[in-house]
Amino acid sequence: MNAGEAVAAQAGGVDGAKNNAGEMQKKDKPARKTEATDTPEKFKATLADLDEQRTALAKSAIEQLKPGRPFDPVVVRQINKIETKKNRLIVSRFASLLRKNNPAVQAIVHQIIEI
Structure with a gap:
């Protein structure tokens, strides 16, 4: 398990970390x-x-x-x-x-x- 997965596991799993990252990108993403x-x-x-x-x-x-x-x-x-x-x-x-x-x-x- 690498460091990113260890942090994700503590924060609620790998899927939860991916969802959180996706939400952050959507908020920070400017209009096309x-x-x-x-x-x-x-x-x-x-x-x-x-x-x-x-x-x-x-x-x-x-x-x-x-x-x-x-x-x-x-x-x-x-x-x-x-x-x-x-x-x-x-x-x-x-x-x-x-x-x-x-x-x-x-x-x-x-x-x-x-x-």
């Missing part, structure tokens, strides 16, 4: 840094970039449409992936704003969600 929690400018830039990607894919798909040529459904899937990513990003932003526990921010987010 994502596009949704970045500054509003970065968030808007990310949304604009996703819009540009979607628009470019749509334009290229329209340009590829010619009589006698089959339509490529892969482009539609790529556009859907971009739209899904954009929607998830927006929902994450709302969730991060709600976690700030500011009543004014929460009221605004709830109003936006109801729209």
Whole structure:
């Protein structure tokens, strides 16, 4: 038995020590840094970039449409992936704003969600 296990055994077992360590990490762990929690400018830039990607894919798909040529459904899937990513990003932003526990921010987010 090493020193860590001896201390854990005295404190209530190895599992208890692991649980206590996990609780400490959860409390000390800062929020994840994502596009949704970045500054509003970065968030808007990310949304604009996703819009540009979607628009470019749509334009290229329209340009590829010619009589006698089959339509490529892969482009539609790529556009859907971009739209899904954009929607998830927006929902994450709302969730991060709600976690700030500011009543004014929460009221605004709830109003936006109801729209």
